[in-house]
Amino acid sequence: MPRDYIFATMPPFPWYKYPQKKAIGMSFGEIYLDLYEQAARSGHAFTCRFTRSMLEPECTDGIDGWLPSKHLPSPTTLGDYMKLIGHQVPESSNALSTHVHITSIVQVKDFVCHSSPNLVIQTLESSMALFQQQWMESHRGGELSKHGNFPSPSWTLERMDAARCGWVPLDETWKVHVLESGDETIVRYGPGLEYGEDDLLQDLYDLDETEADARDDESGQSVPLLVQARKILDHLWCAEDPKQINTSQQADWQSFKTQMRASWSAPLLRTMLLLAAMVNCRVPLSAAAWINKLFVPVYVQYDEILMTIGLLAKHARQPEGKRGEPIFMVSVGQHMPQARTRGSSFGKDLFIVNPKTKVPVGLLPDFMPDERTDAQYVKITSVMYDGFCQVMGDNQVGIAACPLHAMRLKPAPNDD
Incomplete structure (x- = not known):
């Protein structure tokens, strides 16, 4: 049982006391x-992974909003549980903590249903290149590769599966779909690929049922959306893995991508981005159905060059008519700059924070790998702390870490 991951591992620590009187319930x-x-x-x-403010829209208090939510995904392995436990900090993080500081002002942009498949795939490829450690761990640990890496290009999204994942068909008629790709025209005859989002916010008390349904779907004969997206991502990673160049996998991926040109749908593309953001942010993929109910993948722009994929709480999104427009948010770190020691927590446990309420509303990837050179440290830090650091040469960088509570933000362009 999920509870045993804590009850079985924590008693050896002298400071932990088993809650004997109430543990059963x-x-x-x-x-x-x-x-x-x-x-x-x-x-x-x-540090915790999911705060109250991420799951409860009304929780905007600068102290309580940073506490862990009582509604968490159920870990299925010890590795899942460890991903829910962050790194050590001097004191519990909140909006007033001296170690909680701004790294950058970022632009957060939602996925839109008419997004180009090529743009989505390019974003996934760049994400894999930037966060190699997370992707390698997920693949080699059997998480990303759980269902194999040979997705069928003839896969179709079933109506009930789409509904469970929050999508409603807008066009169910059979017709010809024409896709222009450069000088090439691709024609597909089949059911409509147009879907719209079901924007109803999830009842937190139904989340356990959501996870149970997802596990049942995985064991069925048909391939559900969350499984197909995971298989595609693993297929892409096997073609992109810089540590294991595989020309056969690369050729298979190009063939699959060609066959899929007229078959990409908004639910499939966004689910691929959602799972990719989970890998980037070290969220267990066993929680995919849970995450899909509460978060959306977002493009996060740090500077003029770097764009990555993170997770934003659904309640923090732009209104439906403005989702193609960026929101100005704050990238917040919980580990102060320190000596570049092996396994340092600096550059990890980053949150997307609402600049008005100063509570977390999303997750950002772990930027700093465990093993890095001085040059990598400077390069990554200069991006993370865009506007708050100075590169001084000779692989040295000066950082002006501004506490979140001391920051007085000017009104952002989206505040009018």
């Missing part, structure tokens, strides 16, 4: 919150 999220609070009181505070 506690959910995994409640057990996690109890662990979080005990750790903070004992001087072993750590």
Whole structure:
């Protein structure tokens, strides 16, 4: 059971006390919150993955909003559980903590249903190149590769599957679909590929049922949307993995991409981005159905060059008519710049924070790999702290870490 990941691993630590009187009736999220609070009181505070403010729109308090939500995805392996435990911090993080600081003002842009498949794939490829450590861990650990890496190009999205994932068909008639790609015209005859989003926010108390349904779908005969998207991503990673160049995989990927040109749908493309953001942010893929109910993948622009993929709470999105426009948010770090030691937590556990309420509303990737050169450190830091650092040469960089509570933000262009 998920609760056993805490109850079986934590008792050896002298500061942890088993909640004997109420343990039987506690959910995994409640057990996690109890662990979080005990750790903070004992001087072993750590960062959490999902805060109350991310899941509860009304929770905008600068202290309570940073606490772990009681509604958490259920880990299926010890690795899943470890991904929900962040790195150690001096004290519990909140909007007033001295170690909680701004790294950059970022533009956050939603996926739009008419996005170009080529643009989405290019974004995925650049994400894999930038966050190689996360993708390698996910693939080699059997998480990304759980269902194999040979997706069928003839796969179609079933109506019930689409509805469970929050999509409604806009056009169910059979007709000819024409796709222009450069000088090439591709024609496909079949059911409509147009889908719209079901924008109803999820009842948090139905999330356990969502996870159970997803596990049942995975064991069925048909291939559900979340599985097809994962297979495609693993196929792409096997073609892109810089550590294992595989010309056969590269050729297979190009063939698959060609066959799919007229078959990409908005649900499939966005689900691929969603799973990619989960890998980037080190969120267990076993929680994909849970994440899909509460978050959307977003493009996050750090500077004029770097764009990455993160996760934004659905309640923090732009209104439906403005989702193609960027929102100005804050990239916030919880680990102060420090000596470049092996395994340093600097550059990890980053949040997307609402600049008005100063509470987390999304997740950003872990930018800094565990193993990095001085040159990599400077390059990554200069992007993460765009506007708050100065590159001084000889692989040295000066950072002016501004505490979140001290920042007085000017009105952003989207505030009018």
